[in-house]
Amino acid sequence: MFQYAIKRILTATPVLLAVSTIVFFLIHAIPGDPVDMILGEQALAADRAELAHEMGLDQPIRVQYAGFLAGLVSGDWGRSIFDKRPVTELIRERWVATFALAVCAMFVAIAIAIPAGVFAAVRKGSFWDQVTMLVALIGISVPNFWLGPVLILIFSVDLGWLPISGRESLYSLILPSITLGAALAAMIARLTRSSMIEEIRREYVTTARSKGLSETSVIYKHALRNALNPVITIVGLQVGALLAGAIITEKIFNWPGLGSLLMESIARRDYPVVQGCILAISFAYVVVNLITDCLYRAADPRVKL
Amino acid sequence: MRTLTAKMGLAIVAILVIVAIFAPWIAPFDPGQYNLDLAFAGPSWQHLLGNDADGRDILSRVIMGTRVSLGIGVSVIAVTMIAGSLMGLIAGWYGGLADRAFSFVCDVFLAFPGFLFAIAVAAFVGPSVVNVIVILCLRGWVSFARLTRGQALSLKEREFVQAGRAIGVRTPRVLLRHLLPNMAGPIIVNASFGLAGVIMIESSLSFLGLGVPVDQPSWGGMMDQGTQFLLVAPHLSIIPGIAVMLVVLGFNFLGDGLRDMLSPRGR
Numbered sequence: 053m054f055q056y057a058i059k060r061i062l063t064a065t066p067v068l069l070a071v072s073t074i075v076f077f078l079i080h081a082i083p084g085d086p087v088d089m090i091l092g093e094q095a096l097a098a099d100r101a102e103l104a105h106e107m108g109l110d111q112p113i114r115v116q117y118a119g120f121l122a123g124l125v126s127g128d129w130g131r132s133i134f135d136k137r138p139v140t141e142l143i144r145e146r147w148v149a150t151f152a153l154a155v156c157a158m159f160v161a162i163a164i165a166i167p168a169g170v171f172a173a174v175r176k177g178s179f180w181d182q183v184t185m186l187v188a189l190i191g192i193s194v195p196n197f198w199l200g201p202v203l204i205l206i207f208s209v210d211l212g213w214l215p216i217s218g219r220e221s222l223y224s225l226i227l228p229s230i231t232l233g234a235a236l237a238a239m240i241a242r243l244t245r246s247s248m249i250e251e252i253r254r255e256y257v258t259t260a261r262s263k264g265l266s267e268t269s270v271i272y273k274h275a276l277r278n279a280l281n282p283v284i285t286i287v288g289l290q291v292g293a294l295l296a297g298a299i300i301t302e303k304i305f306n307w308p309g310l311g312s313l314l315m316e317s318i319a320r321r322d323y324p325v326v327q328g329c330i331l332a333i334s335f336a337y338v339v340v341n342l343i344t345d346c347l348y349r350a351a352d353p354r355v356k357l
Numbered sequence: 358m359r360t361l362t363a364k365m366g367l368a369i370v371a372i373l374v375i376v377a378i379f380a381p382w383i384a385p386f387d388p389g390q391y392n393l394d395l396a397f398a399g400p401s402w403q404h405l406l407g408n409d410a411d412g413r414d415i416l417s418r419v420i421m422g423t424r425v426s427l428g429i430g431v432s433v434i435a436v437t438m439i440a441g442s443l444m445g446l447i448a449g450w451y452g453g454l455a456d457r458a459f460s461f462v463c464d465v466f467l468a469f470p471g472f473l474f475a476i477a478v479a480a481f482v483g484p485s486v487v488n489v490i491v492i493l494c495l496r497g498w499v500s501f502a503r504l505t506r507g508q509a510l511s512l513k514e515r516e517f518v519q520a521g522r523a524i525g526v527r528t529p530r531v532l533l534r535h536l537l538p539n540m541a542g543p544i545i546v547n548a549s550f551g552l553a554g555v556i557m558i559e560s561s562l563s564f565l566g567l568g569v570p571v572d573q574p575s576w577g578g579m580m581d582q583g584t585q586f587l588l589v590a591p592h593l594s595i596i597p598g599i600a601v602m603l604v605v606l607g608f609n610f611l612g613d614g615l616r617d618m619l620s621p622r623g624r
Contacts, residue, residue, distance in 0.1 A: 066461070067464055067465055067468045068468075070461075070468075071465065071468050071469065072467040074465075074469075074477075075477065078477060078478065078480075078481045079481065081481045081482055082481050083483065091604070112380075125480060164582050167516075170598060172412050174500075183601040184360075189362070189606070189609055189610065189613065190606060191600075192605075192609060193553065193602050193606035194602050195557060195561065195564075195580075195598060195601045195602060195605070197561065197564045197580050197582065197584070197598065198582075198594070198595070198598025198599070198601065198602060201583070201584050201587050201591070201594045201595070201598070202387070202595065202598075204587065205532075205587070205595075244476075285580075291471065292469075292470035292473070293470050293471075293475070295470065296470040296471075296472040296473040296476070297472065299472075299476065299565070300561055300564065300565065303564075303565065304584060311391050314476070315565060316451065316481075318480040322483070326480050330473065330476075330477045333470075333473055334470075334473060335467060336474075337468065337469070337470060338468050350571065353552060
């Protein structure tokens with residue numbers, strides 16, 4: 053297990069390096085001169101030179117790249133052009149909100165999806181199975197920038213139960229979590245169903261039933277435990293999609309997380325912060341995948357290390 | 358039921374394609390025409406879906422938006438399907454170092470969630486239809502490549518391929534005439550789901566102001582304007598969102614149905 057973890061970390065390192073390289077070169081993908089884009093073409097030559105120097109753009113690209121990588125490792129991710137604060141500090145302020153949102157969305161998704169998937173699987177082929185799967189397919193197809201406003205209209209405007217936006221109380225977390233978690237719930241439900249159907253067919257389930265165990269015990273204690281393994285892997289892989297989807301959800305609900313920081317910085321052309329946010333989200337994604345992989349192998353001894 | 362969803366998917370997609378092709382003739386009004394007297398007007402007989410914040414006819418804008426979304430979706434899938442499938446096919450067939458390098462490149466692209474990658478690039482290159490297509494192509498080929506690579510790895514050991522090589526059929530012909538047709542099913546299914554995904558990402562980008570420029574009608578852009586006036590005029594954001602949902606649902610239905618029809622273990 054330990055060996056596997058080390059091996060996995062070693063393979064993740066070049067991926068992280070490649071991701072950082074792509075993010076570094078993004079600033080050079082700006083059509084024309086980045087300094088012009090930030091200050092406008094009428095800016096004074098002195099201001100332009102100062103900004104170019106501050107961003108390191110006056111140096112040869114090799115030096116810029118080396119400096120960028122050294123900064124990444126040492127925790128110096130540059131400074132915001134807008135308010136001159138270190139990028140890492142801005143990210144530290146915001147990531148907790150995004151993390152809380154993603155965890156709650158994940159919780160909402162799992163809490164709805166696994167019972168729904170089991171419900172459909174044990175009734176395979178029935179009317180209720182088809183209805184559940186139809187709802188799941190619709191759930192996958194609903195854009196979160198539509199679901200969010202609709203939930204606001206129903207639960208905040210019409211019923212007045214929940215706050216429209218912001219992050220004042222725990223109640224503020226409910227609508228954004230549902231908005232972000234809905235598509236994931238739909239996906240997990242479909243996966244749980246097909247994985248359960250596969251498990252129910254197996255011999256150990258027949259054995260458990262013939263021993264006279266109750267159906268609840270057969271389904272939940274035996275079949276579901278094994279059926280969840282592939283589901284866990286996919287859920288881990290989906291954390292990335294969740295973090296990216298959070299950008300839209302945060303915009304709709306005015307949620308002060310990394311996604312809002314990213315969008316504010318894009319609007320201000322504050323490129324160092326944009327790079328920092330993208331790096332932070334993709335690093336989180338790679339690390340979560342790594343952890344899921346290791347957990348999966350720890351949970352299922354049949355998987356070869 | 359399964360074939361029913363496939364048929365429904367096909368019907369939705371067919372209608373949308375017709376709407377997209379004939380959009381300028383179907384749209385009752387000029388989608389760009391301002392009429393501030395009608396700003397935020399609700400649905401009426403003249404303007405069936407009402408008017409937006411600038412008094413533009415929402416129905417006409419939704420119809421023209423179909424053209425933009427499907428146009429982007431089809432272009433991206435056409436390019437990524439051909440390029441990705443060929444790259445995967447070649448990597449899987451030859452194996453060795455080239456294949457390992459290729460898999461690493463795939464892993465790097467997969468290390469970014471697709472939507473984050475699109476936002477990252479769009480934030481730097483700026484909004485335009487061409488940019489959206491290029492950005493989505495940059496990431497979209499990976500799923501096709503991984504699919505055909507895996508298939509090539511397993512198919513190349515099969516007897517019909519070995520037989521073909523034994524009688525001296527040249528490699529390009531083996532790849533294109535013998536391997537590729539055997540993968541057509543999964544590729545088509547992937548294309549259908551891919552279209553749903555591409556359209557979802559495109560409208561999300563436009564919603565964030567990073568996709569289709571605001572002067573062109575797009576569903577995401579309309580949603581963006583709509584959410585700013587959510588409490589004043591909810592129809593501004595609800596209607597284009599339904600359009601996105603319908604298209605994505607159509608392609609997902611179609612993909613689901615096709616997969617069940619094409620896979621022998623279909624459930």
